[in-house]
Amino acid sequence: MTVLRSIFRFLLGLVAATIVAELVLQINAATPLWQVLPVPTVMFYGPDPDSGFSHRPNVSGIWTAENRTHVRISSLGLRDRERAFKRSEAVRAIVIGDSIIEAVQVEQPDTATAVAERILSAKRPGAEVINLGLQGVTPAVQVARLQSIGLALQPDVAVLLVTLDWFLSDTIKDDSLTPGYKRNADGRYELSYAFRNGRGYKFRTSQGGAFVYWLLDHSLVARVINARRNAGWFAEWPKPAEHPPELTSGPQDECQSARMARQRALWVDGQPAEAAGILDAVIRDLSKISRDNKLPVVLVMRNIGLGCEQFTELRKALTDAIEKRLAAAGLGFIDFDGLLLEKNGSPVVDRLHGFGKNLGSGHLNIGGNQLYGEIIAAIIDEELRKRER
Numbered sequence: 001m002t003v004l005r006s007i008f009r010f011l012l013g014l015v016a017a018t019i020v021a022e023l024v025l026q027i028n029a030a031t032p033l034w035q036v037l038p039v040p041t042v043m044f045y046g047p048d049p050d051s052g053f054s055h056r057p058n059v060s061g062i063w064t065a066e067n068r069t070h071v072r073i074s075s076l077g078l079r080d081r082e083r084a085f086k087r088s089e090a091v092r093a094i095v096i097g098d099s100i101i102e103a104v105q106v107e108q109p110d111t112a113t114a115v116a117e118r119i120l121s122a123k124r125p126g127a128e129v130i131n132l133g134l135q136g137v138t139p140a141v142q143v144a145r146l147q148s149i150g151l152a153l154q155p156d157v158a159v160l161l162v163t164l165d166w167f168l169s170d171t172i173k174d175d176s177l178t179p180g181y182k183r184n185a186d187g188r189y190e191l192s193y194a195f196r197n198g199r200g201y202k203f204r205t206s207q208g209g210a211f212v213y214w215l216l217d218h219s220l221v222a223r224v225i226n227a228r229r230n231a232g233w234f235a236e237w238p239k240p241a242e243h244p245p246e247l248t249s250g251p252q253d254e255c256q257s258a259r260m261a262r263q264r265a266l267w268v269d270g271q272p273a274e275a276a277g278i279l280d281a282v283i284r285d286l287s288k289i290s291r292d293n294k295l296p297v298v299l300v301m302r303n304i305g306l307g308c309e310q311f312t313e314l315r316k317a318l319t320d321a322i323e324k325r326l327a328a329a330g331l332g333f334i335d336f337d338g339l340l341l342e343k344n345g346s347p348v349v350d351r352l353h354g355f356g357k358n359l360g361s362g363h364l365n366i367g368g369n370q371l372y373g374e375i376i377a378a379i380i381d382e383e384l385r386k387r388e389r
Helices: 002-030 112-123 139-152 164-168 199-204 207-218 220-231 257-267 273-293 309-328 336-344 366-388
Strands: 045-048 052-055 060-063 069-072 092-096 128-131 157-163 180-183 189-192 297-302 332-335
Touching: 002 220, 045 199, 092 112, 092 139, 112 128, 112 366, 128 366, 139 157, 139 189, 139 273, 157 164, 157 366, 164 257, 164 273, 180 273, 189 273, 199 207, 207 220, 257 273, 257 309, 273 297, 297 336, 297 366, 309 332, 332 336, 336 366
Parallel strands: 092 128, 092 157, 157 297, 297 332
Antiparallel strands: 045 052, 060 069, 180 189
């Protein structure tokens, strides 16, 4: 009996402590205290049959990584303002990119897409620029996202902000968590969705998963526990020293000549064969989407050796090859680094990234989003002018 009484008291104390912690966290989150005191990060990602994961509609809370912001996911499940799913007669563009476009580190009106929308709507009243950004998206996920939510929004222009290095990453062919390109029985690379059969995805789409998401939406203590689970229960404990991996090549210069050479081998020489096959499949799928839906699709390529003067000829050969390849498929190409250099006036872009003492690293700050928004608005406006000629 004494043992049962002790267990009961322990459980009662645990419940009381949880309630007190919940109240303190709720007060912190509901008052200006959220800017300085501990608050758990909002958990707004959930399962998506097309992109593997996406934002859950109508979820809101505080984002704490890099910079504290209030984030609200729209009823359409986008990191965007509220808008009607059915479009009006005004111009509508979509932008699909990674966490740079998602931009949870700043308030929604300060995101690059919101900036682009304001600039564009000043010239074209009612114009919309919809944010389809999602952290960590590969070109495979961008294709899947364009095919699904992208086309459903009936845009006039689709802009894909693509990091060039993804085409040489193994992640683009991994379909265990998100869509990936896999070789089929005919030897062609096609989008594959093995994640739909995974245990994690099945749980997240089950009633049990729905209950967990309900807890995360309504309990800040649950968010703390979930964050700790994701980070590791004993993440702060000392770990045995790890030996650094052996170097497989010599040191690279600041412009990463080896990376530039690999990109040239892919786009100009078609090597390695597997990466070239996947690149062909991405271009083929985007071309079909563009052609079948009479939709201009513009690939805005990043990380093509910005400011590397010693690789001027190599960079030009690479951008020329990319532009020629995409143009032949009916797709637009923008050398984003070139535009950024033109707008920024310098290849040094550190001032566009980071917050506070971490200025110079991380995601775009407000100034960085402003500059990116100006560039995106100009790209969309030019593409619309082409259609009107």
